[in-house]
Amino acid sequence: EPEVTQTPSHQVTQMGQEVILRCVPISNHLYFYWYRQILGQKVEFLVSFYNNEISEKSEIFDDQFSVERPDGSNFTLKIRSTKLEDSAMYFCASSDRALQNTGELFFGEGSRLTVL
Amino acid sequence: AQSVTQLDSQVPVFEEAPVELRCNYSSSVSVYLFWYVQYPNQGLQLLLKYLSGSTLVKGINGFEAEFNKSQTSFHLRKPSVHISDTAEYFCAVSDNNAGNMLTFGGGTRLMVKP
Numbered sequence: 001e002p003e004v005t006q007t008p009s010h011q012v013t014q015m016g017q018e019v020i021l022r023c024v025p026i027s028n029h030l031y032f033y034w035y036r037q038i039l040g041q042k043v044e045f046l047v048s049f050y051n052n053e054i055s056e057k058s059e060i061f062d063d064q065f066s067v068e069r070p071d072g073s074n075f076t077l078k079i080r081s082t083k084l085e086d087s088a089m090y091f092c093a094s095s096d097r098a099l100q101n102t103g104e105l106f107f108g109e110g111s112r113l114t115v116l
Numbered sequence: 117a118q119s120v121t122q123l124d125s126q127v128p129v130f131e132e133a134p135v136e137l138r139c140n141y142s143s144s145v146s147v148y149l150f151w152y153v154q155y156p157n158q159g160l161q162l163l164l165k166y167l168s169g170s171t172l173v174k175g176i177n178g179f180e181a182e183f184n185k186s187q188t189s190f191h192l193r194k195p196s197v198h199i200s201d202t203a204e205y206f207c208a209v210s211d212n213n214a215g216n217m218l219t220f221g222g223g224t225r226l227m228v229k230p
Contacts, residue, residue: 105162106162
């Protein structure tokens with residue numbers, strides 16, 4: 001069964017360092033997403049990506065964050081200068097169509113980021 | 117703006133007993149509602165969804181949910197749970213104004229005891 005894969009599963013970094021989280025969405029999917037979950041809190045939407053550009057982003061997704069689909073298979077989330085409050089589980093997801101068109105989000109297992 | 121409330125952070129239940137996990141939402145427009153399950157050390161998996169039509173939605177693993185517009189609820193039910201149902205369950209909502217953005221509730225940990 002096709003699945004969304006994420007690497008690394010866990011990353012520890014120092015405050016101020018750049019981090020890149022990688023995702024391989026399901027191959028025929030067109031919509032890509034990043035969500036995050038701070039420990040003990042809700043899963044929060046960060047950004048959606050379609051047709052090689054950001055289609056929606058939340059207030060959390062500020063200038064420190066960026067996304068890229070560099071090679072047609074990977075979908076990356078970059079945090080330019082990490083802060084302590086960026087520590088969270090980051091989930092990548094993909095879908096073959098929009099939610100309102102019976103689209104279903106398929107989530108990866110998450111990448112846990114710990115900022116020290 | 118949308119919001120989702122899952123009133124119960126934990127629900128302990130004995131095996132083979134029925135269970136209901138509660139979800140209430142707020143939205144000013146027509147909504148699309150989802151339940152996701154997260155097993156330990158795994159990603160989020162879609163259990164079921166309501167987009168339109170019948171208000172009773174059946175999903176995988178014997179779960180079902182009922183959309184109640186007047187009570188703005190989308191409670192998840194299963195008539196008889198198994199140990200393997202132990203997991204975190206998340207209710208989520210989207211609407212026509214939200215595009216492809218899902219708003220999640222805080223999650224309910226279902227703990228099935230033998």
